[in-house]
Amino acid sequence: MTPARDPRGRKRTRGSLGERAVLLALAAAAIISILITVGIVVVLVSEGATFFTDVPIGEFFTGTEWFPVEGKYGVLPLLNASIVIALIAALVAVPLGLGSAIYLSEYAPERLRRVVKPVLEVLAGMPTIVLGFFALDAVTPALQKIIPGLGLYNALAAGIVVGLLITPLISSLSEDSMRAVPNAMREGAFGLGATRRVVSLRVVVPAALSGIVASIVLAISRAIGETMAVTLAAGTVPNLSWNPLEGMQTITAYIVQVSKGEATRGSLQYESIFAVGLLLFVVTLAINIVAVRIVRRYRTVYQ
Amino acid sequence: MTTDVDAETNAPIQISVAAGSSAQAGSAATATPAGNPPIFRMQDLGVWYGSHQAVRGVTMDVPRNAITALIGPSGCGKSTTLRCLNRMNDLVPGARVEGTIMFGDENLLSSDVDPVDLRGRIGMVFQKPNPFPKSIRDNIEFGMKVNGIKPTPERVEQALRDAALWDEVKDRLKEEAFSLSGGQQQRLCIARAIAVEPEVILMDEPCSALDPIATLAIEELMRKLAERFTLVVVTHNMQQAARVSDQVAFMTVEGSDEGERCGVLAEVGTTRQIFSAPSDPRTEAYITGRVG
Numbered sequence A: 001m002t003p004a005r006d007p008r009g010r011k012r013t014r015g016s017l018g019e020r021a022v023l024l025a026l027a028a029a030a031i032i033s034i035l036i037t038v039g040i041v042v043v044l045v046s047e048g049a050t051f052f053t054d055v056p057i058g059e060f061f062t063g064t065e066w067f068p069v070e071g072k073y074g075v076l077p078l079l080n081a082s083i084v085i086a087l088i089a090a091l092v093a094v095p096l097g098l099g100s101a102i103y104l105s106e107y108a109p110e111r112l113r114r115v116v117k118p119v120l121e122v123l124a125g126m127p128t129i130v131l132g133f134f135a136l137d138a139v140t141p142a143l144q145k146i147i148p149g150l151g152l153y154n155a156l157a158a159g160i161v162v163g164l165l166i167t168p169l170i171s172s173l174s175e176d177s178m179r180a181v182p183n184a185m186r187e188g189a190f191g192l193g194a195t196r197r198v199v200s201l202r203v204v205v206p207a208a209l210s211g212i213v214a215s216i217v218l219a220i221s222r223a224i225g226e227t228m229a230v231t232l233a234a235g236t237v238p239n240l241s242w243n244p245l246e247g248m249q250t251i252t253a254y255i256v257q258v259s260k261g262e263a264t265r266g267s268l269q270y271e272s273i274f275a276v277g278l279l280l281f282v283v284t285l286a287i288n289i290v291a292v293r294i295v296r297r298y299r300t301v302y303q
Numbered sequence B: 001m002t003t004d005v006d007a008e009t010n011a012p013i014q015i016s017v018a019a020g021s022s023a024q025a026g027s028a029a030t031a032t033p034a035g036n037p038p039i040f041r042m043q044d045l046g047v048w049y050g051s052h053q054a055v056r057g058v059t060m061d062v063p064r065n066a067i068t069a070l071i072g073p074s075g076c077g078k079s080t081t082l083r084c085l086n087r088m089n090d091l092v093p094g095a096r097v098e099g100t101i102m103f104g105d106e107n108l109l110s111s112d113v114d115p116v117d118l119r120g121r122i123g124m125v126f127q128k129p130n131p132f133p134k135s136i137r138d139n140i141e142f143g144m145k146v147n148g149i150k151p152t153p154e155r156v157e158q159a160l161r162d163a164a165l166w167d168e169v170k171d172r173l174k175e176e177a178f179s180l181s182g183g184q185q186q187r188l189c190i191a192r193a194i195a196v197e198p199e200v201i202l203m204d205e206p207c208s209a210l211d212p213i214a215t216l217a218i219e220e221l222m223r224k225l226a227e228r229f230t231l232v233v234v235t236h237n238m239q240q241a242a243r244v245s246d247q248v249a250f251m252t253v254e255g256s257d258e259g260e261r262c263g264v265l266a267e268v269g270t271t272r273q274i275f276s277a278p279s280d281p282r283t284e285a286y287i288t289g290r291v292g
Helices: A017-054 A057-062 A074-105 A111-125 A128-146 A155-179 A183-191 A196-207 A211-227 A229-234 A250-261 A268-298 B012-021 B078-084 B115-121 B136-148 B152-162 B182-195 B212-225 B238-244 B272-275 B281-287
Strands: B036-047 B050-064 B069-070 B094-103 B122-123 B200-204 B230-234 B247-255 B261-272
Touching: A017 A268, A074 A111, A074 A155, A074 A196, A074 A211, A074 A229, A074 A250, A111 A155, A128 A155, A128 A229, A155 A211, A155 A229, A183 A196, A183 B122, A183 B182, A196 A211, A196 B136, A211 A268, A229 A250, A250 A268, A268 B281, B036 B069, B036 B078, B050 B078, B050 B230, B050 B247, B069 B078, B069 B238, B078 B200, B078 B230, B078 B261, B115 B122, B122 B182, B136 B152, B136 B182, B152 B182, B182 B200, B182 B212, B212 B230, B212 B238, B238 B272, B247 B272, B247 B281, B261 B281, B272 B281
Parallel strands: B050 B261, B069 B230, B069 B247, B122 B200, B200 B230
Antiparallel strands: B036 B050, B036 B094, B247 B261
């Protein structure tokens, strides 16, 4: 066989030491990150499995009381709290995020957009414990003025700050997908005598819908996984309720509480955090898979 | 009169011959090379993008119910000029348009004119087919709704018939517009424009993304549409201009003192005159293929 040659006819120097070292280092980096993920899943599953030898899975998923001291391990109150807070967060973040995405993509002058977008993205990087303080110190007191008798810990304030946290995620990803809509499509609509409002809402948003929906789904997944803000703001009392004015404990808040040393290692309560952790992992994984599917299935390919 | 904005052209004999050959010379108020009264009267039109002047000094009439072709080399400002007619340049940040364009008895460049209303009266078809990611029917109905026309099935059918597309899509109106071929998509875009019942349809190189057969279909359609609408068509296809248009405006590029290049109108005349006896040497060079 003749050695491979590059287009200019030189003999290709294949497998020089430097090339190999770089290749190995990069491959190692990729493999390590995969191994770590696999390791986390293995730990979650094995520890969770130990838990489920003591608590039947059926009881875990249908029990309406989470009271480890009395051996009551019904996960519904925790799951419900995570869902309630994520839904409140979505109610806050979807209008805010979509509104700002439409504004930035379709209305804002280019110079303003270049300033505002990074600022919004910084908000996404805000330490969530700071948002927890914000909920306790600012949001709840403000809400208490409107809603008398609102407790210090409540799902509403937690949902609102988580909503603020995920707003940039929605606005940034939605804006990206709206700007990916070809300008020719906007011009087509303008050329028919459409106003900017009609062009934005009837042409650009539908054309970018897959990206917008995916951004919302991802944001909800982020909201369900959010920990510190909800631990601080919603409290640590498991409470199966749809009333956002009550305090409730999310899956993540429970894990924080137990990890902070309330339970001894190896106890059933300690193992329970792996069970709920596994549940959280499965829920967010499922949501992320849905988001990816949405993007793949409904993505309109613009040439 | 035959417009001559080109200060460098100092060939009086040639001009007078050309003016004579386009029989309407001198009776500017009512007549154009195509013989119909003008629907647009552009006077000293100039377009700036930021500090760069893209087009200057365009003065010409566009006859009603005829096809006017804008031809010329790349960068000569044909599309820019076309986009002044429905104020599309308003959408370009930093764009500025000067001069006047009388449309009927109003200057459509005036700030009193609402570009949204104007675009309902002056439709546009673009270089690449740009249907919306909606069904075929929704594509037609979109413009109707925007302009307050009730989107009845009869009107949708009529628009598609007028665009010579009905027979090909009548059984699949609910399908995505993207499922159509390129030529069909472009006819859908024409149908979409017709459905709004405009007075004028602007076409910006409507066939440049199409194969020769689809191009022929669009050209036949253009001739038919000229009976009801005024068409202004930008094309870089000389044969197309010769085949379909009644009037031809030849634009070209001139360098300025600062070395900036700016589009100007070299000459305008009937299609026959431009292609058989152009008065501007640059036109002749271009249409005979020596330049561009």
